[in-house]
Amino acid sequence: MTDRRQVLLGLALALGGPAALASCDQAATNDELLRSLRPDGRLAFYNTREYQFIGVLADAIIPTTDTPGAVDAGVPAYLDGMMAAWASRETQRQHKTSVRDVRARLTELGGRDFFQLSDEERRAAVAALDTAAYETQGPPTAASFFGAAAGSSPAPETPEQSYRALKGLIAQIYYASEPGATVELQYELVPGRWLADAPLSEIGRTWAE
Amino acid sequence: MADFDAIVIGSGMSGGWVAKELCERGLKVLVLERGREIDPAVDYTDHLAPWQRPNLDRIPEDEVAQHYYVQKTGVSYAVQETTKQYWVKDDEHPYETAEGKPFDWLRGYHTAGKSIMWSRQTYRLGPQDFESNKQDGHGIDWPIRYNDLRPWYEHVERFAGISGSRENLPQLPDSIFQPAFELTAGEQVLKRGVESAFPTRKVISARIAHLTAPTEEQTALGRGACQSRNYCHRGCSFGAYFSSMSATLPAARRTGNLTMVHNAIVQKLDYDPATQRISGVRVIDAQTKEERVYTSNVVFLNASTVATTVLMLNSTSETFPNGLANRSGQLGRNLVDHVGQAVAAGMVPGLDDRYHAGRAPGGIYIPRYANITEHDTDFVRGFGFQGGVKRQGWNGDRAGIGADFKTANRTPGPWFAYISAFGEMLPNPDNRITLHPTRRDEWGMPVPVIDCAFGENERKMMQRASRDAKAMLEAAGIYVVMSSESMPIEMVMSKPGNKIHEAGTARMGADPMQSVLNGWNQAHDVPNLFVTDGASLPSNGCQNPSLTYMAISARAANHAADLMRDGAL
Numbered sequence: 001m002t003d004r005r006q007v008l009l010g011l012a013l014a015l016g017g018p019a020a021l022a023s024c025d026q027a028a029t030n031d032e033l034l035r036s037l038r039p040d041g042r043l044a045f046y047n048t049r050e051y052q053f054i055g056v057l058a059d060a061i062i063p064t065t066d067t068p069g070a071v072d073a074g075v076p077a078y079l080d081g082m083m084a085a086w087a088s089r090e091t092q093r094q095h096k097t098s099v100r101d102v103r104a105r106l107t108e109l110g111g112r113d114f115f116q117l118s119d120e121e122r123r124a125a126v127a128a129l130d131t132a133a134y135e136t137q138g139p140p141t142a143a144s145f146f147g148a149a150a151g152s153s154p155a156p157e158t159p160e161q162s163y164r165a166l167k168g169l170i171a172q173i174y175y176a177s178e179p180g181a182t183v184e185l186q187y188e189l190v191p192g193r194w195l196a197d198a199p200l201s202e203i204g205r206t207w208a209e
Numbered sequence: 210m211a212d213f214d215a216i217v218i219g220s221g222m223s224g225g226w227v228a229k230e231l232c233e234r235g236l237k238v239l240v241l242e243r244g245r246e247i248d249p250a251v252d253y254t255d256h257l258a259p260w261q262r263p264n265l266d267r268i269p270e271d272e273v274a275q276h277y278y279v280q281k282t283g284v285s286y287a288v289q290e291t292t293k294q295y296w297v298k299d300d301e302h303p304y305e306t307a308e309g310k311p312f313d314w315l316r317g318y319h320t321a322g323k324s325i326m327w328s329r330q331t332y333r334l335g336p337q338d339f340e341s342n343k344q345d346g347h348g349i350d351w352p353i354r355y356n357d358l359r360p361w362y363e364h365v366e367r368f369a370g371i372s373g374s375r376e377n378l379p380q381l382p383d384s385i386f387q388p389a390f391e392l393t394a395g396e397q398v399l400k401r402g403v404e405s406a407f408p409t410r411k412v413i414s415a416r417i418a419h420l421t422a423p424t425e426e427q428t429a430l431g432r433g434a435c436q437s438r439n440y441c442h443r444g445c446s447f448g449a450y451f452s453s454m455s456a457t458l459p460a461a462r463r464t465g466n467l468t469m470v471h472n473a474i475v476q477k478l479d480y481d482p483a484t485q486r487i488s489g490v491r492v493i494d495a496q497t498k499e500e501r502v503y504t505s506n507v508v509f510l511n512a513s514t515v516a517t518t519v520l521m522l523n524s525t526s527e528t529f530p531n532g533l534a535n536r537s538g539q540l541g542r543n544l545v546d547h548v549g550q551a552v553a554a555g556m557v558p559g560l561d562d563r564y565h566a567g568r569a570p571g572g573i574y575i576p577r578y579a580n581i582t583e584h585d586t587d588f589v590r591g592f593g594f595q596g597g598v599k600r601q602g603w604n605g606d607r608a609g610i611g612a613d614f615k616t617a618n619r620t621p622g623p624w625f626a627y628i629s630a631f632g633e634m635l636p637n638p639d640n641r642i643t644l645h646p647t648r649r650d651e652w653g654m655p656v657p658v659i660d661c662a663f664g665e666n667e668r669k670m671m672q673r674a675s676r677d678a679k680a681m682l683e684a685a686g687i688y689v690v691m692s693s694e695s696m697p698i699e700m701v702m703s704k705p706g707n708k709i710h711e712a713g714t715a716r717m718g719a720d721p722m723q724s725v726l727n728g729w730n731q732a733h734d735v736p737n738l739f740v741t742d743g744a745s746l747p748s749n750g751c752q753n754p755s756l757t758y759m760a761i762s763a764r765a766a767n768h769a770a771d772l773m774r775d776g777a778l
């Protein structure tokens with residue numbers, strides 16, 4: 001996985017320069033993204049198309065900006081491995097159904113097969129689905145909070161619910177990844193102190209954990 | 210000649226204390242532990258960053274269904290991919306429950322028992338807790354009072370290390386404290402709101418068994434200060450929270466008097482009617498199934514309440530056909546846990562410019578006020594609340610995508626407040642552990658049958674706690690998003706066992722016809738047998754009980770050592 005995007009990103013990260021990364025984002029075209037999502041036959045759970053779909057979706061939700069995005073953080077590969085190793089057959093089946101339903105809904109919203117849309121059009125379709133998903137379902141509830149904490153939630157019934165579940169998984173993996181936790185947010189393995197009450201401005205960003 | 214001065218069965222929270230005290234008194238001690246040996250270098254997973262934990266730390270679903278169906282549903286927060294090594298496989302360690310009466314038996318078999326996995330909340334019982342049975346007539350009177358245990362609370366606290374704040378509350382006496390974990394901005398809001406709306410209530414910093422200012426004695430054992438990681442359920446490489454692993458077993462070992470044998474499942478204690486004493490401890494090796502007998506002058510049972518009871522019930526003889534030291538018929542009866550699940554949760558408005566750093570391993574505690582400072586109740590005894598108010602982090606389930614989504618998550622989420630009740634359960638002889646007449650486990654041990662249910666008093670208590678929880682959050686200006694108040698009461702009640710504070714089944718008492726043990730945790734009818742885990746308590750208060758198990762274990766061990774010194778054992 002060493003296309004130009006990866007090399008640029010690696011270099012930018014090595015230099016530690018968020019400014020350098022911004023240009024990397026512009027350089028990424030649709031095709032490059034798909035190329036970077038070529039699994040080289042090492043998929044454990046998804047077929048290539050599903051894998052690429054997850055990658056494109058993850059990229060729309062958490063793109064590369066001045067910090068790494070979901071694809072840079074390896075979210076698609078992590079999810080592929082996790083669905084193979086963690087999920088039961090029933091969860092695997094549900095998950096594949098969710099992926100299919102979300103893709104079908106995005107195709108509907110985009111007017112053409114999701115993969116044939118331009119970068120721009122894809123983002124617009126995902127944005128439209130996102131808006132619909134939160135309009136129809138209301139804001140997150142304490143129940144969804146507790147459900148997520150327990151690692152279990154009821155099977156999604158609509159494409160909007162499926163989308164929210166996928167989005168939640170993508171975010172969880174991203175913010176647990178090293179770039180997500182330490183570059184996008186901040187993380188301390190060994191804080192060494194408890195600061196109970198301090199100005200947010202002194203602490204800066206959200207803690208990843 | 211006996212093999213040892215003393216045998217301690219179980220190396221967990223209570224057994225670790227007995228071993229330490231007896232070894233320090235110069236006695237040769239054998240600890241028999243049914244589980245495997247924990248090696249911190251291999252088993253502790255507290256050094257893993259989020260990206261190093263497999264599958265978001267989730268145990269594969271099929272594995273849960275096959276091995277952890279009770280443990281995982283019972284304590285989902287503590288049973289993860291990186292902690293599953295600390296939990297029994299349910300299919301290998303079966304038990305039964307009475308029809309329609311579920312009971313969670315949550316446990317781990319290994320060095321240090323549940324002291325590795327506990328949540329470290331540490332509270333003394335108050336004077337009222339030793340008198341409540343006598344006052345309201347449920348259960349039998351305690352043979353000891355608060356003042357009998359007070360010096361032993363001090364003794365174990367000094368060694369274990371408890372962080373907390375001095376509050377001078379009669380019902381929740383202060384421990385010997387190391388500095389408390391301070392309250393967050395949100396917790397301060399809750400404290401101010403609750404204490405001004407309800408002057409009879411207090412919101413205090415949780416008291417937890419964490420070192421915040423380690424003493425020389427503690428550092429000499431290799432223990433260090435808490436690093437505020439809050440990865441405690443994975444084991445602590447700093448030895449910062451109290452466990453048998455970090456504290457009591459190393460102290461016992463350094464005396465040179467400790468022998469510890471793992472994979473040693475005690476099945477039966479042999480009783481010799483001629484001497485009226487335990488003459489041998491029968492063990493089966495967990496791996497080889499080889500059987501052995503060890504002998505000692507005195508035996509301490511610390512296998513944790515249910516397992517201790519099973520062992521005693523299984524130790525029948527001509528003298529004790531219904532279980533060891535069971536002349537009273539009370540062995541296995543009066544099983545209690547705590548009742549819980551009355552909760553309220555919500556968002557604290559404002560405080561957008563405040564945050565916290567580090568991960569505190571505790572939150573807040575609301576000490577019992579029902580039937581202490583407030584008497585308008587339709588139940589006896591009472592409940593306390595555990596909880597916390599921290600700022601939520603990122604939120605994957607928020608509207609928006611792209612750069613906006615990322616940017617929004619760089620600002621921490623709302624302040625999330627929750628409180629959750631722990632109520633006392635009344636002793637009731639019908640709540641009972643018996644042995645299955647035919648079913649045995651892989652090692653030939655009869656499988657326990659647990660018949661236990663909450664009663665009307667616990668239901669009324671949880672109704673009240675649900676109302677109070679919501680009212681307290683609201684009094685602090687917190688926007689309540691979830692409350693058990695509107696739920697049918699059966700949904701509010703936790704499963705018995707789920708609070709993991711089981712106790713009562715070999716209670717102490719003054720009258721040998723009504724109790725199994727005397728006021729020194731010594732069997733009335735078998736002088737060289739002591740039981741110092743939760744089984745020995747005539748009632749359980751509403752406080753997390755481990756500190757009391759520690760104190761009562763240290764007290765009994767020293768009493769036994771005194772008796773041996775005086776030639777009375």
Ligand SMILES: Cc1cc2nc3c(=O)[nH]c(=O)nc-3n(C[C@H](O)[C@H](O)[C@H](O)COP(=O)(O)OP(=O)(O)OC[C@H]3O[C@@H](n4cnc5c(N)ncnc54)[C@H](O)[C@@H]3O)c2cc1C
Pocket residue numbers: 218219220221222223224241242243244284287315316317318319320321322323324326327328329330331473474475476511512513514516517520709710742743753754755756758
């Ligand atoms: C997730 C969790 C959170 C908790 N949080 C708190 C809390 O915040 N505060 C609190 O006060 N308490 C808490 N507890 C409860 C606390 O862990 C127990 O009260 C305490 O560990 C009981 O001590 P024990 O010695 O009786 O049993 P254990 O600590 O369980 O030790 C018993 C030992 O005996 C061994 N054993 C069992 N049977 C045999 C046999 N036949 N032969 C030989 N060995 C045997 C076991 O393997 C085990 O090592 C919590 C428990 C859990 C699981």
